[in-house]
Amino acid sequence: MSDVQPALGGAEFDGAGARVVEMPPKGMITLRGSPDEIGAAVADATGCAVPGQREITFEGEFALGWMSPDEFLLMCPRDEVGTCLKSLGETLAGSHHLAVDVSDARAVFSIAGPGAREVLARLCPVDLASTAFGPGEIRRSRIAQVPAAFWIDANDDIKLICFRSVARYAFDVLCGAAKGEPVGVLR
Amino acid sequence: MLILTCPYCGIHCDETELANGGEAHLKREGPGSSDDAFEAYLFDRDNPMGVHFERWRHANGCGKWFLAARDTVTMEVFGTYKAQSIEPPAEIVERIRAKRPDWEGRA
Numbered sequence: 275m276s277d278v279q280p281a282l283g284g285a286e287f288d289g290a291g292a293r294v295v296e297m298p299p300k301g302m303i304t305l306r307g308s309p310d311e312i313g314a315a316v317a318d319a320t321g322c323a324v325p326g327q328r329e330i331t332f333e334g335e336f337a338l339g340w341m342s343p344d345e346f347l348l349m350c351p352r353d354e355v356g357t358c359l360k361s362l363g364e365t366l367a368g369s370h371h372l373a374v375d376v377s378d379a380r381a382v383f384s385i386a387g388p389g390a391r392e393v394l395a396r397l398c399p400v401d402l403a404s405t406a407f408g409p410g411e412i413r414r415s416r417i418a419q420v421p422a423a424f425w426i427d428a429n430d431d432i433k434l435i436c437f438r439s440v441a442r443y444a445f446d447v448l449c450g451a452a453k454g455e456p457v458g459v460l461r
Numbered sequence: 462m463l464i465l466t467c468p469y470c471g472i473h474c475d476e477t478e479l480a481n482g483g484e485a486h487l488k489r490e491g492p493g494s495s496d497d498a499f500e501a502y503l504f505d506r507d508n509p510m511g512v513h514f515e516r517w518r519h520a521n522g523c524g525k526w527f528l529a530a531r532d533t534v535t536m537e538v539f540g541t542y543k544a545q546s547i548e549p550p551a552e553i554v555e556r557i558r559a560k561r562p563d564w565e566g567r568a
């Protein structure tokens with residue numbers, strides 16, 4: 275396997291409000307088709323529970339995000355992609371579906387710190403109060419001018435994905451929003 | 462600011478998450494239609510002050526197309542519904558009639 279490089283070489287930024295880090299590239303598989311059939315197959319391959327509307331589920335190194343009524347995003351270690359695709363292909367043989375390796379399509383960022391929610395609140399038209407958006411939920415929206423999706427992981431950090439082609443833009447706007455002291459309204 | 466609820470992912474979308482797709486419920490005029498009908502299908506659009514039905518896409522979100530009924534003057538939203546609907550659902554029509562008794566219905 276080739277030596278996979280993150281789009282920005284693992285860029286990091288320490289702001290007063292939060293720390294922004296470009297994460298190592300993840301393995302990603304886009305799954306489309308009947309949610310029942312795909313859900314069963316992917317649960318079989320990864321152990322992740324089938325996520326309901328706007329949910330994300332985790333099992334070890336695997337995560338399964340609800341992207342739309344007929345689409346899931348499976349995230350896994352890079353070197354598991356081949357195995358997952360093979361297993362999914364076998365389980366789903368005969369049912370109308372799509373399972374594609376899109377690992378090269380996206381960049382992944384981590385936003386951590388007391389002001390992490392505020393960083394996103396400055397960039398997204400989303401209510402980021404903890405009562406409105408919590409762990410286990412994945413939200414597709416935009417940051418400033420580009421599409422993105424984010425969720426809260428086990429460490430209470432925010433993980434964000436966007437297209438790799440706009441990784442520099444995404445990182446720069448995240449850093450800009452992380453510069454200021456947290457206002458302290460979103461915890 | 463216009464806020465529409467995406468019927469596919471349930472999010473109350475700020476207008477900036479959405480892309481407008483023009484008038485809803487256009488009937489495609491296919492092969493065999495008259496030139497006039499085809500021209501009307503391509504170019505004739507309602508542009509009412511008041512109740513209007515539109516296509517929207519949750520572009521910065523789940524990516525799905527859906528339909529919305531709203532008032533173009535007051536920005537009041539009467540409801541959103543799935544793109545596979547041939548006509549507005551009865552409960553949305555009822556809601557519009559209750560709030561706009563002089564509405565003449567869809568042309």
Ligand SMILES: [Zn+2]
Pocket residue numbers: 467468469470471472519522523524525
């Ligand atoms: Zn949606």
